[in-house]
Amino acid sequence: MTAPGERLEIGEFEITRLTDGTFLVDGGAMFGVVPRTLWEKRAAPDRENRITLALNCYLIRGPGATILVETGVGPDVDRRYIDFYTVRREPGLFALLEGMGIGPESVDVVVNSHLHFDHCGGNTVRSGEKEWRPAFPRARYAVQSGEWEQALHPVERDKPSYVPARLKPLEKSGALDLLEGNSVIREGVEAVVVPGHTAFHQGLKVTSRGRAFFYFGDTVPTSAHIDLSYIMSYDLFPVETFNQKKKLYERAVAEEWVIAFSHDLRHAFGTMRKAGHRYEFIPLAA
Numbered sequence: 001m002t003a004p005g006e007r008l009e010i011g012e013f014e015i016t017r018l019t020d021g022t023f024l025v026d027g028g029a030m031f032g033v034v035p036r037t038l039w040e041k042r043a044a045p046d047r048e049n050r051i052t053l054a055l056n057c058y059l060i061r062g063p064g065a066t067i068l069v070e071t072g073v074g075p076d077v078d079r080r081y082i083d084f085y086t087v088r089r090e091p092g093l094f095a096l097l098e099g100m101g102i103g104p105e106s107v108d109v110v111v112n113s114h115l116h117f118d119h120c121g122g123n124t125v126r127s128g129e130k131e132w133r134p135a136f137p138r139a140r141y142a143v144q145s146g147e148w149e150q151a152l153h154p155v156e157r158d159k160p161s162y163v164p165a166r167l168k169p170l171e172k173s174g175a176l177d178l179l180e181g182n183s184v185i186r187e188g189v190e191a192v193v194v195p196g197h198t199a200f201h202q203g204l205k206v207t208s209r210g211r212a213f214f215y216f217g218d219t220v221p222t223s224a225h226i227d228l229s230y231i232m233s234y235d236l237f238p239v240e241t242f243n244q245k246k247k248l249y250e251r252a253v254a255e256e257w258v259i260a261f262s263h264d265l266r267h268a269f270g271t272m273r274k275a276g277h278r279y280e281f282i283p284l285a286a
């Protein structure tokens with residue numbers, strides 16, 4: 001059973017937030033140029049200046065398809081990530097899926113916003129000492145082809161965030177669908193390229209019966225990042241993130257999107273409104 005505030009219907013689709021656990025990240029790195037005196041009002045840091053983030057994944061069930069957006073760090077995440085980020089997984093994505101009666105073979109499509117370790121770790125699982133295999137044996141894995149290239153041949157600055165050895169088996173098994181720009185995944189479900197965090201980062205839009213849901217991915221990692229200038233230091237192209245947020249927000253308000261974030265611990269869903277020149281996040285009541 002999932003808690004009421006973790007699940008929502010958008011027309012014919014049922015969307016559930018499942019988290020693969022939590023991790024701790026330096027608050028300064030999470031808010032870029034924004035001074036601590038401002039961001040700490042929204043995200044209280046611990047004594048080591050770290051804030052707690054969720055590893056959010058979204059399960060989208062609609063007519064004829066079960067789609068999983070993001071797979072967290074996964075069960076076989078490397079020790080160095082666990083220690084560095086104080087990763088806590090219990091119970092973890094796979095256990096939550098099992099609790100809903102969804103076995104690995106029930107997932108039709110896996111979509112990753114991008115391929116940093118905290119978004120695609122559960123794409124593959126260990127099979128043998130140094131071998132990996134797709135965790136969802138029947139699934140197609142939908143990734144932007146530019147992001148795939150970047151993950152396998154990362155630029156030096158971004159290298160620590162990618163684990164190519166864990167991704168390659170997807171290509172080998174033929175399960176990979178490389179997308180070229182905005183792409184319809186299934187009727188009503190569209191991958192939307194939102195560059196900034198990485199060059200080919202993508203969000204996901206679900207539209208049904210006049211309602212819309214938008215998953216921001218790392219473009220807006222938490223509701224505390226709703227202001228246009230609250231952008232992570234991790235973003236490779238922060239100016240692009242700013243411009244993309246501005247563009248998306250206009251539509252989010254006009255079309256009354258339900259929105260969701262990649263790393264928000266408290267809020268699985270919300271909406272947003274414009275208040276003067278600023279934007280405000282409105283949590284969705286359970």
Ligand SMILES: [Zn+2]
Nearest residue numbers: 118119218262
């Ligand atoms: Zn992330």
